[in-house]
Amino acid sequence: ITQKKILRFMERLSAKMNKNVITVSNAQSDYYNRSYRKNVVTIPTAINPPALVEDKLQFLNKYGLLPKKYFLVVARIVPVKNIDVLINAFIKSNHADYKLVIAGNNEANPEYVNSLKLLARQSNDIIFTGAVYGEEKTSLIENSYTFCIPSTSEGLSVALLEAMGLSVPIIASDIEGNREVLQTDKAVWVRAEDEQDLCSAIEYSITHEREIFASTEFNRNLILENYTWEKVTEKYINYLTDLFSHRNDRVSRCE
Structure with missing residues (x-):
C-alpha cells in the first residue's frame, strides 16, 4: 500500500466519520465539499508573531x-x-x-x-x-x-x-x-x-x-x-460557541 493510498483512505474516513470538520484553507474546504459533499468550516493556520533572533x-x-x-x-x-x-x-x-x-x-x-x-x-x-x-x-x-x-x-x-x-x-x-x-x-x-x-x-x-x-x-x-494565534483563536472560540449553542437549542426543543 502506497503512502498516497493511505492518506486518501484517512481523508475519506475523516469525511465520513466526523460530523464537524475544520480545514485550514478555503481550497481544502472546497475540495471536501466537491469530493464528499461535506460542508466544512475554514479556520486558517496560525503562528506566533515571529521574534527576531538576536545573534544572527x-x-x-x-x-x-x-x-x-x-x-x-x-x-x-x-x-x-x-x-x-x-x-x-x-x-x-x-x-x-x-x-x-x-x-x-x-x-x-x-x-x-x-x-x-x-x-x-x-x-x-x-x-x-x-x-x-x-x-x-x-x-x-x-x-x-x-x-x-x-x-x-x-x-x-x-x-x-x-x-x-x-x-x-x-x-x-x-x-x-x-x-x-x-x-x-x-x-x-x-x-x-x-x-x-x-x-x-x-x-x-x-x-x-x-x-x-x-x-x-x-x-x-x-x-x-490575520494569521497570529491571537486572531485565529478567536475564530475557534466563535465556532465552538456557535456549535454548542445550536446543540443546546436542539436539546431544548426535544424537551
Missing part, C-alpha cells in the same frame, strides 16, 4: 552561510514539495554566489531524502540542514534572501506564514493553497513542477532585489492582522 550569525556560521545570500526551503521532504525540481532549477540558474538551503527531513522515507542529496552533489552551493526548530529555524528564515515554496499541493504552510511574518520575499508555486494568503503582486510566482520557471524566478530575484523586497512589509502586516 550563531546558526548561519553552523552551515557556512552569510545573511541574505541564500535561497531557503523549509518543508517536510516529500515528492509533492518538488524539492528535486528546485534543486535542478538552482543548479541550472545563474545563481552567482548565492546558496540553496534545504531545511527538513523525512524519517519515514530516508531513501528519498538520500536521492535528493545525491542529486544536489552536482553543486557545492546546496546545503541540507535536516529538520530545524525554534531559534535555529527562525534565524534561517529571517536571514534568507528568498523563501521558496514550489509545492504541487499545500494546505496553508506554517513556514510560508513565518517567512512572510519575517519580511522575507517569496517564490511560490501558483496553487490555491499559496494564493489563499499571497496576493497576486506580492510574490514571484512559478508554475508547479516547472523547472524553467523556477530557474527564471531565482535569476529574477537576484537581479531585482528592490522589486522583490517591495512586498515584504505588506506581507508581514497581513500575517500580523
Whole structure:
C-alpha cells in the first residue's frame, strides 16, 4: 500500500466519520465539499508573531552561510514539495554566489531524502540542514534572501506564514493553497513542477532585489492582522460557541 493510498483512505474516513470538520484553507474546504459533499468550516493556520533572533550569525556560521545570500526551503521532504525540481532549477540558474538551503527531513522515507542529496552533489552551493526548530529555524528564515515554496499541493504552510511574518520575499508555486494568503503582486510566482520557471524566478530575484523586497512589509502586516494565534483563536472560540449553542437549542426543543 502506497503512502498516497493511505492518506486518501484517512481523508475519506475523516469525511465520513466526523460530523464537524475544520480545514485550514478555503481550497481544502472546497475540495471536501466537491469530493464528499461535506460542508466544512475554514479556520486558517496560525503562528506566533515571529521574534527576531538576536545573534544572527550563531546558526548561519553552523552551515557556512552569510545573511541574505541564500535561497531557503523549509518543508517536510516529500515528492509533492518538488524539492528535486528546485534543486535542478538552482543548479541550472545563474545563481552567482548565492546558496540553496534545504531545511527538513523525512524519517519515514530516508531513501528519498538520500536521492535528493545525491542529486544536489552536482553543486557545492546546496546545503541540507535536516529538520530545524525554534531559534535555529527562525534565524534561517529571517536571514534568507528568498523563501521558496514550489509545492504541487499545500494546505496553508506554517513556514510560508513565518517567512512572510519575517519580511522575507517569496517564490511560490501558483496553487490555491499559496494564493489563499499571497496576493497576486506580492510574490514571484512559478508554475508547479516547472523547472524553467523556477530557474527564471531565482535569476529574477537576484537581479531585482528592490522589486522583490517591495512586498515584504505588506506581507508581514497581513500575517500580523490575520494569521497570529491571537486572531485565529478567536475564530475557534466563535465556532465552538456557535456549535454548542445550536446543540443546546436542539436539546431544548426535544424537551
